């Protein structure tokens with residue numbers, strides 16, 4: 076552990092910046108000087124206008140992309156400059172990521188989509204299907220394990236995607252507008268799952284446009300124009 080590190084911090088972003096480049100010359104700064112520490116067991120919502128940089132930030136947090144400057148410590152280890160392979164390894168071990176558009180593989184059944192991350196994890200082959208069925212059943216999809224994604228409703232697909240995110244038992248769950256494509260009943264179902272995960276001690280970070288979704292979180296970060304303009308703990312301001 077590095078000196079001065081807060082042992083309860085799971086995520087420490089210091090002076091994080093992200094720019095895209097158009098051609099060789101033109102820099103488009105998207106995130107500027109993001110400083111954010113997330114403690115173990117927090118439930119954080121990230122809100123802000125379209126184009127503010129929320130997805131860019133989530134992709135960095137979720138080890139799907141790297142910052143162009145600054146430091147990102149995940150569980151005390153620097154990940155800002157890891158190679159693609161090491162980044163993918165870290166992501167698979169520590170983070171479950173849920174996307175707005177589910178990102179299920181269309182030719183695999185619900186169970187096989189959930190089995191996929193276990194192939195790169197450390198679950199014995201003979202245990203994989205059992206574990207996938209268990210977790211799908213827990214999320215109310217026991218009758219649907221052998222359905223293909225196009226045979227499932229949006230809410231059911233998102234629950235499969237959540238099962239896939241949880242199957243390697245990551246300590247951190249991240250989600251970018253997980254209810255963005257769902258009706259209000261499915262939104263409530265999905266948010267009840269996130270609440271239960273929070274109660275069980277997981278750290279959760281989620282981007283949303285919806286106030287009632289953000290209301291489930293216990294800390295609220297507002298991103299405007301690539302920087303954090305507000306960061307409050309407790310109920311929604």
Ligand SMILES: Nc1ncnc2c1ncn2[C@@H]1O[C@H](COP(=O)(O)OP(=O)(O)OP(=O)(O)O)[C@@H](O)[C@H]1O
Nearest residue numbers: 095096103105123124125126127128129130131132
């Ligand atoms: N690959 C890229 N190349 C160039 N610019 C990009 C790229 N990806 C994102 N951007 C720009 O970065 C800015 C932030 O995008 P981002 O997707 O992070 O916003 P967001 O806050 O998630 O918005 P939304 O609420 O609409 O999802 C936008 O202006 C976008 O055009």
Ligand SMILES: [Mg+2]
Nearest residue numbers: 129130131251
């Ligand atoms: Mg976005």
